[in-house]
Amino acid sequence: MTFRTARLSEICDINPKIPKSLDDSALASFLPMAAVSEEGRIAFEEERTVAEVKKGYTYFERGDVLVAKITPCFENGKASRTFSLSKPFGFGSTEFHVLRVANDVLPDFLFYKIWNSSFRELGAQNMTGSAGQKRVPADFLKRLEIRLPPLEEQRRIAAILDKADALRRKRKSALDLLENTKNSFVEFALRKASSGKTEALGEYLDFITSGGRNWSKYYSPEGSRFIRSLDVQMNSISHEDPVYVAAPENAEARRTRTHKGDVLLTVTGSRIGRVAELPADLIGSYVSQHVAILRPTLAKLRPKFLSFFLSSREGQRQIQKWQYGQTKPGLNFKQIEGFLIPKISVNQQVRFEEIAERFEGSLSVQRDHCRRLTSLFSSLQSRAFSGQL
The missing domain is CATH 3.90.220.20 (DNA methylase specificity domains)
Structure with missing residues (x-):
């Protein structure tokens, strides 16, 4: 399938300015860098008045796409959609780029376009600045060319990737739960066996x-x-x-x-x-x-x-x-x-190993499932943006 090609600057407003009409007393969502996870989600949000944050922070609106610009946050995949914000607009770290789409682009589609390893590798190659303070410049985003399918096709691609990502997240949550259960049990068993010594x-x-x-x-x-x-x-x-x-x-x-x-x-x-x-x-x-x-x-x-x-x-x-x-x-x-x-006996250590190995066996299965789903998700992304999905 052949898609038209467009520069990001032609289909997005990159780092849009703050509207002059904002009321200083209005409440805004606030996102420090830590609020945006490497899993492509907003982990939490804070609340500030416009007067507190209108100077020295990055402005965005619900529906925008955020992507970290500084190393290593960019390479680690810190990016997110903003539909979940409790307020219609917000402010955040100055280390975010903001992408606001035009009418012929879906935010969901654009998010997946910039939240993948290929984009991160390309962005890392175009960083500017000194070591430890390197950033992806806005000019790189403006010049970036992407294949842009019709809206219905964008919607179909985004829906498929949403489902694949949801499966991946569900499996990872199960893995995290099992890992936490193992750690809690291990700590309890060791304290009991050693009497805290x-x-x-x-x-x-x-x-x-x-x-x-x-x-x-x-x-x-x-x-x-x-x-x-x-x-x-x-x-x-x-x-x-x-x-x-x-x-x-x-x-x-x-x-x-x-x-x-x-x-x-x-x-x-x-x-x-x-x-x-x-x-x-x-x-x-x-x-x-x-x-x-x-x-x-x-x-x-x-x-x-x-x-x-x-x-x-x-x-x-x-x-x-x-x-x-x-x-x-x-x-x-x-x-x-x-x-x-x-401080426990060798016999107690053996019993502990047997318990830990059973947990490790289950964790190994879960990790393998996570790797498979992550690989599937990456494959779907690659196929989606090359017109093969």
């Missing part, structure tokens, strides 16, 4: 280290597995796009070679806090500088229990509390050794 993790470790730097020079088509931070998932190690090394015969290689019973923890960057027991098929592998090896005293601490605990809500709370650095967070060995873990 804890001990520093360092008392249960025989060894702790992290990988060496600049191991890319050892990359090889075959050899020993090299585990990077992106390979460490919560309670599992990914085998997607694996890297191998021809490890040297030196002290660093001997120090960073993994053993049976090791637990791997990511200690720097955006993926900090991912943790997994080393599986048997990866014994003898090596780790990057962003991954720590925790080697528990097996007579006192089971690796699987340690992994499950550090991945729990309480474990993650401690990781978030003790990490240092803002632009590139990290954990040092002293902080890791200071984590407080429940």
Whole structure:
């Protein structure tokens, strides 16, 4: 199906001005950046008088489409329709672009056009400004060309994407509920088993280290597995796009070679806090500088229990509390050794693992369903805007 092509500036008013007729005493909806979720929804709204916000904030009206302009909010997908606003107009963060459609464009259709990975990748490539303060300029939006089908076709496409997105959200809600149930049960079970007693993790470790730097020079088509931070998932190690090394015969290689019973923890960057027991098929592998090896005293601490605990809500709370650095967070060995873990027997740890594994099995099924629905949604978006839906 062939659609006509139009620039966004031809079918939208981009960042429209505030009407001069607004009454200063009138109540307006107010949306800080946090109010717009990465799931394409308005999570909450506040209420302000026009006088409070008419200067220094972005104006919009019910029915407009909002999209974040600043990094990393833009790349993370912060955008939303505004039909749910309680007031007919509102104000929000200056880091929003506002799109107000003309009569031949549906807001729902436009929203899905700008709320997808392809648009975000293109927008990120056209950002201006310095690192940490990069923004998508209004000129990029004005020049952006889109295929514009007739209104009825826009309505059909938006309805299909609404249904697919609703299914995806419903499955994610079920996953979140199960995750919360697991966390609550785990916390209750551990408190009961330990009577609230804890001990520093360092008392249960025989060894702790992290990988060496600049191991890319050892990359090889075959050899020993090299585990990077992106390979460490919560309670599992990914085998997607694996890297191998021809490890040297030196002290660093001997120090960073993994053993049976090791637990791997990511200690720097955006993926900090991912943790997994080393599986048997990866014994003898090596780790990057962003991954720590925790080697528990097996007579006192089971690796699987340690992994499950550090991945729990309480474990993650401690990781978030003790990490240092803002632009590139990290954990040092002293902080890791200071984590407080429940003081319970090895037999109690085994029973805890059995419960946690049952939850993880159900969560794994739910996560797989979520991935499938997200993939379906992305595929439908791609087909919709290429005239193939």
